[in-house]
Amino acid sequence: MxxxxxxxxxxxxxxxxxxxxxxxxxxxxxxxxxxxxxxxxxxxxxxxxxxxxxxxxxxxxxxxxxxxxxxxxxxxxxxxxxxxxxxxxxxxPPYPEVSGALRKLRCWFSALHSH
Missing domain, CATH: 1.10.150.240 (Putative phosphatase; domain 2)
Incomplete structure:
Protein backbone atom coordinates (compact mmCIF):
# COMPACT_ATOMS: atom_id res chain seq x y z
CA MET A 1 0.00 0.00 0.00
CA PRO A 93 -14.48 20.90 -23.09
CA PRO A 94 -12.73 21.57 -19.79
CA TYR A 95 -13.14 24.91 -18.09
CA PRO A 96 -10.26 27.28 -18.96
CA GLU A 97 -8.54 26.96 -15.57
CA VAL A 98 -8.52 23.14 -15.53
CA SER A 99 -5.31 22.63 -17.51
CA GLY A 100 -3.25 24.85 -15.20
CA ALA A 101 -4.80 23.37 -12.07
CA LEU A 102 -4.04 19.81 -13.21
CA ARG A 103 -0.44 20.81 -14.01
CA LYS A 104 -0.09 22.20 -10.48
CA LEU A 105 -1.57 19.01 -9.05
CA ARG A 106 0.88 16.89 -11.09
CA CYS A 107 3.83 18.98 -9.85
CA TRP A 108 2.64 18.71 -6.26
CA PHE A 109 2.12 14.98 -6.60
CA SER A 110 5.54 14.50 -8.27
CA ALA A 111 7.25 16.46 -5.51
CA LEU A 112 5.44 14.41 -2.88
CA HIS A 113 6.32 11.15 -4.63
CA SER A 114 10.03 12.02 -4.85
CA HIS A 115 10.37 12.25 -1.06
Missing part, protein backbone atom coordinates in the same frame (compact mmCIF):
# COMPACT_ATOMS: atom_id res chain seq x y z
CA UNK A 2 1.33 3.41 -0.97
CA UNK A 3 1.91 6.19 1.52
CA UNK A 4 0.86 8.65 -1.16
CA UNK A 5 -2.47 10.42 -0.65
CA UNK A 6 -5.49 9.35 -2.60
CA UNK A 7 -7.01 12.18 -4.61
CA UNK A 8 -10.62 11.90 -5.74
CA UNK A 9 -12.56 14.62 -7.49
CA UNK A 10 -15.59 15.02 -9.68
CA UNK A 11 -15.20 15.42 -13.43
CA UNK A 12 -18.53 16.45 -14.98
CA UNK A 13 -19.40 20.05 -14.24
CA UNK A 14 -16.34 20.38 -12.01
CA UNK A 15 -13.72 19.99 -14.71
CA UNK A 16 -15.92 19.84 -17.81
CA UNK A 17 -18.26 22.60 -18.96
CA UNK A 18 -21.85 21.33 -18.98
CA UNK A 19 -23.02 24.35 -21.01
CA UNK A 20 -21.94 22.47 -24.14
CA UNK A 21 -25.16 20.44 -24.04
CA UNK A 22 -27.45 23.44 -23.45
CA UNK A 23 -28.16 24.08 -27.17
CA UNK A 24 -29.60 20.56 -27.45
CA UNK A 25 -31.92 21.21 -24.51
CA UNK A 26 -32.96 24.61 -25.82
CA UNK A 27 -33.81 23.14 -29.22
CA UNK A 28 -35.70 20.10 -27.89
CA UNK A 29 -37.39 21.49 -24.78
CA UNK A 30 -37.70 25.18 -25.69
CA UNK A 31 -37.14 26.30 -22.11
CA UNK A 32 -39.44 23.72 -20.49
CA UNK A 33 -36.56 21.63 -19.09
CA UNK A 34 -33.30 23.05 -17.81
CA UNK A 35 -30.08 21.17 -18.47
CA UNK A 36 -29.35 21.33 -14.72
CA UNK A 37 -32.49 19.28 -13.96
CA UNK A 38 -31.31 16.65 -16.45
CA UNK A 39 -27.84 16.60 -14.91
CA UNK A 40 -29.18 16.40 -11.33
CA UNK A 41 -31.39 13.46 -12.33
CA UNK A 42 -28.48 11.87 -14.16
CA UNK A 43 -26.30 12.06 -11.05
CA UNK A 44 -29.14 10.76 -8.84
CA UNK A 45 -29.76 7.70 -11.06
CA UNK A 46 -26.03 7.09 -11.39
CA UNK A 47 -25.62 7.08 -7.60
CA UNK A 48 -28.67 4.82 -7.17
CA UNK A 49 -27.34 2.32 -9.71
CA UNK A 50 -23.91 2.39 -8.09
CA UNK A 51 -25.43 1.81 -4.64
CA UNK A 52 -27.38 -1.12 -6.08
CA UNK A 53 -24.13 -2.60 -7.38
CA UNK A 54 -25.07 -2.12 -11.02
CA UNK A 55 -22.77 -0.53 -13.57
CA UNK A 56 -24.37 1.46 -16.39
CA UNK A 57 -22.28 3.84 -18.51
CA UNK A 58 -22.87 7.48 -17.60
CA UNK A 59 -23.79 8.28 -21.20
CA UNK A 60 -26.47 5.56 -21.21
CA UNK A 61 -27.98 6.93 -18.02
CA UNK A 62 -27.88 10.43 -19.53
CA UNK A 63 -29.73 9.23 -22.64
CA UNK A 64 -32.36 7.47 -20.53
CA UNK A 65 -32.94 10.56 -18.35
CA UNK A 66 -33.13 12.70 -21.51
CA UNK A 67 -35.86 10.42 -22.86
CA UNK A 68 -37.73 10.39 -19.51
CA UNK A 69 -37.78 14.19 -19.42
CA UNK A 70 -38.94 14.35 -23.04
CA UNK A 71 -41.67 11.79 -22.38
CA UNK A 72 -42.83 13.81 -19.34
CA UNK A 73 -43.17 16.87 -21.60
CA UNK A 74 -44.91 14.94 -24.36
CA UNK A 75 -41.95 15.45 -26.68
CA UNK A 76 -41.05 12.70 -29.09
CA UNK A 77 -37.30 12.46 -29.60
CA UNK A 78 -35.76 11.58 -32.92
CA UNK A 79 -32.84 9.13 -32.76
CA UNK A 80 -30.59 11.97 -33.90
CA UNK A 81 -31.59 14.02 -30.81
CA UNK A 82 -30.17 11.42 -28.41
CA UNK A 83 -27.11 10.95 -30.62
CA UNK A 84 -26.49 14.71 -30.60
CA UNK A 85 -26.77 14.83 -26.80
CA UNK A 86 -24.38 11.88 -26.44
CA UNK A 87 -21.86 13.47 -28.81
CA UNK A 88 -21.95 16.83 -27.01
CA UNK A 89 -21.84 15.16 -23.59
CA UNK A 90 -18.82 13.01 -24.44
CA UNK A 91 -16.88 15.94 -25.90
CA UNK A 92 -17.50 18.60 -23.26
Missing amino acids: SDLPLIVFDVNETLLDLQTVEPVFNRIFRGKVDVRLWFADLVMYSLALTAAGSYVPFTDIGAAVFKMLADAQGIRLAPTDSEELREKFTTM
Whole structure:
Protein backbone atom coordinates (compact mmCIF):
# COMPACT_ATOMS: atom_id res chain seq x y z
CA MET A 1 0.00 0.00 0.00
CA SER A 2 1.33 3.41 -0.97
CA ASP A 3 1.91 6.19 1.52
CA LEU A 4 0.86 8.65 -1.16
CA PRO A 5 -2.47 10.42 -0.65
CA LEU A 6 -5.49 9.35 -2.60
CA ILE A 7 -7.01 12.18 -4.61
CA VAL A 8 -10.62 11.90 -5.74
CA PHE A 9 -12.56 14.62 -7.49
CA ASP A 10 -15.59 15.02 -9.68
CA VAL A 11 -15.20 15.42 -13.43
CA ASN A 12 -18.53 16.45 -14.98
CA GLU A 13 -19.40 20.05 -14.24
CA THR A 14 -16.34 20.38 -12.01
CA LEU A 15 -13.72 19.99 -14.71
CA LEU A 16 -15.92 19.84 -17.81
CA ASP A 17 -18.26 22.60 -18.96
CA LEU A 18 -21.85 21.33 -18.98
CA GLN A 19 -23.02 24.35 -21.01
CA THR A 20 -21.94 22.47 -24.14
CA VAL A 21 -25.16 20.44 -24.04
CA GLU A 22 -27.45 23.44 -23.45
CA PRO A 23 -28.16 24.08 -27.17
CA VAL A 24 -29.60 20.56 -27.45
CA PHE A 25 -31.92 21.21 -24.51
CA ASN A 26 -32.96 24.61 -25.82
CA ARG A 27 -33.81 23.14 -29.22
CA ILE A 28 -35.70 20.10 -27.89
CA PHE A 29 -37.39 21.49 -24.78
CA ARG A 30 -37.70 25.18 -25.69
CA GLY A 31 -37.14 26.30 -22.11
CA LYS A 32 -39.44 23.72 -20.49
CA VAL A 33 -36.56 21.63 -19.09
CA ASP A 34 -33.30 23.05 -17.81
CA VAL A 35 -30.08 21.17 -18.47
CA ARG A 36 -29.35 21.33 -14.72
CA LEU A 37 -32.49 19.28 -13.96
CA TRP A 38 -31.31 16.65 -16.45
CA PHE A 39 -27.84 16.60 -14.91
CA ALA A 40 -29.18 16.40 -11.33
CA ASP A 41 -31.39 13.46 -12.33
CA LEU A 42 -28.48 11.87 -14.16
CA VAL A 43 -26.30 12.06 -11.05
CA MET A 44 -29.14 10.76 -8.84
CA TYR A 45 -29.76 7.70 -11.06
CA SER A 46 -26.03 7.09 -11.39
CA LEU A 47 -25.62 7.08 -7.60
CA ALA A 48 -28.67 4.82 -7.17
CA LEU A 49 -27.34 2.32 -9.71
CA THR A 50 -23.91 2.39 -8.09
CA ALA A 51 -25.43 1.81 -4.64
CA ALA A 52 -27.38 -1.12 -6.08
CA GLY A 53 -24.13 -2.60 -7.38
CA SER A 54 -25.07 -2.12 -11.02
CA TYR A 55 -22.77 -0.53 -13.57
CA VAL A 56 -24.37 1.46 -16.39
CA PRO A 57 -22.28 3.84 -18.51
CA PHE A 58 -22.87 7.48 -17.60
CA THR A 59 -23.79 8.28 -21.20
CA ASP A 60 -26.47 5.56 -21.21
CA ILE A 61 -27.98 6.93 -18.02
CA GLY A 62 -27.88 10.43 -19.53
CA ALA A 63 -29.73 9.23 -22.64
CA ALA A 64 -32.36 7.47 -20.53
CA VAL A 65 -32.94 10.56 -18.35
CA PHE A 66 -33.13 12.70 -21.51
CA LYS A 67 -35.86 10.42 -22.86
CA MET A 68 -37.73 10.39 -19.51
CA LEU A 69 -37.78 14.19 -19.42
CA ALA A 70 -38.94 14.35 -23.04
CA ASP A 71 -41.67 11.79 -22.38
CA ALA A 72 -42.83 13.81 -19.34
CA GLN A 73 -43.17 16.87 -21.60
CA GLY A 74 -44.91 14.94 -24.36
CA ILE A 75 -41.95 15.45 -26.68
CA ARG A 76 -41.05 12.70 -29.09
CA LEU A 77 -37.30 12.46 -29.60
CA ALA A 78 -35.76 11.58 -32.92
CA PRO A 79 -32.84 9.13 -32.76
CA THR A 80 -30.59 11.97 -33.90
CA ASP A 81 -31.59 14.02 -30.81
CA SER A 82 -30.17 11.42 -28.41
CA GLU A 83 -27.11 10.95 -30.62
CA GLU A 84 -26.49 14.71 -30.60
CA LEU A 85 -26.77 14.83 -26.80
CA ARG A 86 -24.38 11.88 -26.44
CA GLU A 87 -21.86 13.47 -28.81
CA LYS A 88 -21.95 16.83 -27.01
CA PHE A 89 -21.84 15.16 -23.59
CA THR A 90 -18.82 13.01 -24.44
CA THR A 91 -16.88 15.94 -25.90
CA MET A 92 -17.50 18.60 -23.26
CA PRO A 93 -14.48 20.90 -23.09
CA PRO A 94 -12.73 21.57 -19.79
CA TYR A 95 -13.14 24.91 -18.09
CA PRO A 96 -10.26 27.28 -18.96
CA GLU A 97 -8.54 26.96 -15.57
CA VAL A 98 -8.52 23.14 -15.53
CA SER A 99 -5.31 22.63 -17.51
CA GLY A 100 -3.25 24.85 -15.20
CA ALA A 101 -4.80 23.37 -12.07
CA LEU A 102 -4.04 19.81 -13.21
CA ARG A 103 -0.44 20.81 -14.01
CA LYS A 104 -0.09 22.20 -10.48
CA LEU A 105 -1.57 19.01 -9.05
CA ARG A 106 0.88 16.89 -11.09
CA CYS A 107 3.83 18.98 -9.85
CA TRP A 108 2.64 18.71 -6.26
CA PHE A 109 2.12 14.98 -6.60
CA SER A 110 5.54 14.50 -8.27
CA ALA A 111 7.25 16.46 -5.51
CA LEU A 112 5.44 14.41 -2.88
CA HIS A 113 6.32 11.15 -4.63
CA SER A 114 10.03 12.02 -4.85
CA HIS A 115 10.37 12.25 -1.06
